[in-house]
Amino acid sequence: MVTLNVNGKQLQADVDADTPILWALRDTLGMTGTKFGCGMALCGACTVHLDGAPIRSCMTPVSAAEGRKITTIESMSASRVGKAVQAAWVKHDVPQCGYCQSGQIMSAAALLASNAKPTDRDIDAAMSGNVCRCGTYNQIRAAIKDAAATLSA
Amino acid sequence: MRTAFKPSRRNFLKTSGLVIGFALPGAQRLAEAATPAEFKPNAYLRVGADDRVTVVVGLSEMGQGVHTAIPQLVAEELDADWTRVRVEQAPVDEAYKNPIFGIQATGGSTSVNGNWGPMRKAGAAAREMLVAAAAQTWKVDASECRTEKGAVVHKSGKKLSYGKLVAAASKQPVPKEPKLKDASEFKIIGQNLRRLDTPQKVNGSGKYGLDVRLPGMLTAVLAQPPVPGGKAVSVDDSKAKQVKGVRQVIQIPQGVAVLADGYWQAKKGRDALQIQWDKGANAGLSSEGVTKMLTEATQQEGKVARNEGSVGSASGAKTLEAVYEAPYLAHACMEPMNATAWVKKDGIEIWAGTQSQGPNQGILSHVGSVDPKQVKVNTMLLGGGFGRRFAPDFTIAATVLSKMAGKPVKLVYSREDDMRAYFYRPASVTRFAAGLDESGKPVSFTARVASPSIMEASGFMKLPPDGVDSFAVEGVKDVPYDIPNLRVEYSRQEPGVQVWFWRSVGHSQNIFFSESFIDELANAAGKDPFEFRRSLLGKQPRYKGVLELAAERAGWGKPLPQGVHRGIAVAQSFGSYVAEVAEVSVDKDGRPKVHRVVAAVDCGEVVNPEIVKRQCESAIVFGLTAALYGRITFKDGQVEQGNFDTYPMLRMSEMPKVEVYIVKSKEHATGMGEPGLPALAPAVTAAIYKATGKRIRKLPINPEALKA
Ligand code: FES
Numbered sequence A: 001m002v003t004l005n006v007n008g009k010q011l012q013a014d015v016d017a018d019t020p021i022l023w024a025l026r027d028t029l030g031m032t033g034t035k036f037g038c039g040m041a042l043c044g045a046c047t048v049h050l051d052g053a054p055i056r057s058c059m060t061p062v063s064a065a066e067g068r069k070i071t072t073i074e075s076m077s078a079s080r081v082g083k084a085v086q087a088a089w090v091k092h093d094v095p096q097c098g099y100c101q102s103g104q105i106m107s108a109a110a111l112l113a114s115n116a117k118p119t120d121r122d123i124d125a126a127m128s129g130n131v132c133r134c135g136t137y138n139q140i141r142a143a144i145k146d147a148a149a150t151l152s153a
Numbered sequence B: 001m002r003t004a005f006k007p008s009r010r011n012f013l014k015t016s017g018l019v020i021g022f023a024l025p026g027a028q029r030l031a032e033a034a035t036p037a038e039f040k041p042n043a044y045l046r047v048g049a050d051d052r053v054t055v056v057v058g059l060s061e062m063g064q065g066v067h068t069a070i071p072q073l074v075a076e077e078l079d080a081d082w083t084r085v086r087v088e089q090a091p092v093d094e095a096y097k098n099p100i101f102g103i104q105a106t107g108g109s110t111s112v113n114g115n116w117g118p119m120r121k122a123g124a125a126a127r128e129m130l131v132a133a134a135a136q137t138w139k140v141d142a143s144e145c146r147t148e149k150g151a152v153v154h155k156s157g158k159k160l161s162y163g164k165l166v167a168a169a170s171k172q173p174v175p176k177e178p179k180l181k182d183a184s185e186f187k188i189i190g191q192n193l194r195r196l197d198t199p200q201k202v203n204g205s206g207k208y209g210l211d212v213r214l215p216g217m218l219t220a221v222l223a224q225p226p227v228p229g230g231k232a233v234s235v236d237d238s239k240a241k242q243v244k245g246v247r248q249v250i251q252i253p254q255g256v257a258v259l260a261d262g263y264w265q266a267k268k269g270r271d272a273l274q275i276q277w278d279k280g281a282n283a284g285l286s287s288e289g290v291t292k293m294l295t296e297a298t299q300q301e302g303k304v305a306r307n308e309g310s311v312g313s314a315s316g317a318k319t320l321e322a323v324y325e326a327p328y329l330a331h332a333c334m335e336p337m338n339a340t341a342w343v344k345k346d347g348i349e350i351w352a353g354t355q356s357q358g359p360n361q362g363i364l365s366h367v368g369s370v371d372p373k374q375v376k377v378n379t380m381l382l383g384g385g386f387g388r389r390f391a392p393d394f395t396i397a398a399t400v401l402s403k404m405a406g407k408p409v410k411l412v413y414s415r416e417d418d419m420r421a422y423f424y425r426p427a428s429v430t431r432f433a434a435g436l437d438e439s440g441k442p443v444s445f446t447a448r449v450a451s452p453s454i455m456e457a458s459g460f461m462k463l464p465p466d467g468v469d470s471f472a473v474e475g476v477k478d479v480p481y482d483i484p485n486l487r488v489e490y491s492r493q494e495p496g497v498q499v500w501f502w503r504s505v506g507h508s509q510n511i512f513f514s515e516s517f518i519d520e521l522a523n524a525a526g527k528d529p530f531e532f533r534r535s536l537l538g539k540q541p542r543y544k545g546v547l548e549l550a551a552e553r554a555g556w557g558k559p560l561p562q563g564v565h566r567g568i569a570v571a572q573s574f575g576s577y578v579a580e581v582a583e584v585s586v587d588k589d590g591r592p593k594v595h596r597v598v599a600a601v602d603c604g605e606v607v608n609p610e611i612v613k614r615q616c617e618s619a620i621v622f623g624l625t626a627a628l629y630g631r632i633t634f635k636d637g638q639v640e641q642g643n644f645d646t647y648p649m650l651r652m653s654e655m656p657k658v659e660v661y662i663v664k665s666k667e668h669a670t671g672m673g674e675p676g677l678p679a680l681a682p683a684v685t686a687a688i689y690k691a692t693g694k695r696i697r698k699l700p701i702n703p704e705a706l707k708a
């Protein structure tokens, strides 16, 4: 049994210590907004924040999260940055199949939380770990810039 | 090659009808089930007393925007208030058959094409009934009433919203031939309306197949045979059963499944299995062997797919020959294949992101030995489809497992399982020969295509008597250029791997082949590749239209930054015409960089221009990913790729600027999920030729060969 702080709530999960955060969230806690894409930290679909920093939850065991704060897509609208990112995603109608977008939004929100005015290179660096098989990269870029503008206004 | 799959294939698409019009057989019956609080004129829409319009869509939403485009068609003719329109996924029912396929399934860029008429009629019929209801209520003639934004308005100014007319409208007869609007009256069709599925896709609430959770459900992970057609001869599951959370180990024709409380335990259990495999007939399969088999086949005469004039009699002043090759490709949908099945006493229920819910109902009834009516298919959101989710391998396996386990079972493919589960775009080799006359005009063109047959692999089609698989030759067979002597042949070759439909199907490789060879001809003739094509497209106005528009918008012929070069290609697939111009540079290590792609599209009348553009851009990324990286290879029968490290995807930092321009057209609306893909690779490789003088005839592009 491990105790995880997810989106501000202390939750008990009956999983082994080596279980990736992804599967504790999805299978044990029933929070399916965080997606499984590769299981090897190669696609970013499973991105969540650990103490505010983006991590690949498919490769990070729950043991690494004890005493730390996990933030997922389900609580993005609760933060100023998360809200702005989601609004920009809606404005630009970014998603196609949408499956990668939880992870994209988590990566984008982490970028904007630490860098209010990201350049194209900053965006490339922060977002190149997130695959979008539907190819929405240009819309993601536009939405990030839009969210940055909203946040600095 | 997969034993459990075969018996079911016969059922696949068995109930195929032909093209059906508005009077879809189930439409009226479903309509009659309406509760009085709603007006439900047919199976495709409901109007609530709260003015809410629900459009019920039988097609699968896999990113292509069909859950927005279909509601736009209905809402247009209904004169609905778009802000009150929502979309609902339909169950499996005859009413939702794809009018082009005759089955309930999504693919082949058919959705808008096939539903352009039927869904508009569905909306128009409802509108006429609402008008009749209002006229009756007001005791006026219907001709004195018009509709706007979800309300009927009388010429006196009286107005009733559709919600207020629900009861009265339900009593009106359903018009058989409702009047459709003229395109000049469109207010919703042709607009860049927001996708209805966006909100749930930005807050994590959208439910994909993988997100299904049922009480008492077990999660299954499968140990698949390492070689196509292999079989487990002995299984030692003692270690697997020691993994905490593992409940059962079940052997099925597709492999050995470990069932556990969750994915992680199931995967750990699966990895702990010790299995002896009989690799079977494909143990020696290698990519070199496939290349050899296909290449040699193109040296022999094949079955004739097209024959005009006499290629033998016209050799021309200058002759060219070239052999092109494309590899097997995996779809690599972002969401790995999965399905949740529950075989109960009185029937089967399945939850899956599937493109073929209709056929699945039949197939799974066969698997579970129940009546098709006892199979309920719940279509979830699809985390990508691209043809892969047309296949029933994962739904069949999940159903078999649930039946054997006696519980609901969610079968999940790991990324590696997904990539190694076959259903690949076929490998293909094409040998071309052509002759040019003194003026550089092509006088003869021969193409010999060798590849596996998707028709035969599909399980629901057969090679026609002429022996030509139309999927194998599409894009080569229909070269649009004015060439008097033209011959295309096909040779079916089966290396032993299950092949399948992959975004744009045969066009995905054949347009690369044929358009590249045309580029070679232009070069041999000493002509500009755009002008060369243009001069041969006199009888093809739609091809010519997109070619000219793309060239114009790309600034064809105008100077480019140092080291950047342009290539152009044009294609028609699924009735839509697309030309693309790519701007590419190649660095010292031979790595190409695509800076900008300009596309011009003619897909007839357009329902949602922004969705058309996005789909085109999406297909460009898909095509570019394949051109740069896509390759499934075999060694000793085993697939060498497994995850995104060995089967890379295009990333943000590599994304070119993309511009898509739409030709104004009055032609029938056609789909855009696939047609943006085929022209990309030949446009890029033509630009690479300009940059390096090296002709890419084999995909993916090999930077080694392009080194300075
Ligand atoms: S699922 Fe974690 S990075 Fe792909």
Ligand code: FES
Pocket (backbone or CB within 6 Å): A095, A096, A097, A098, A099, A100, A101, A131, A132, A133, A134, A135, A136, B063, B334, B383, B384
């Ligand atoms: S929207 Fe489909 S993978 Fe990104």
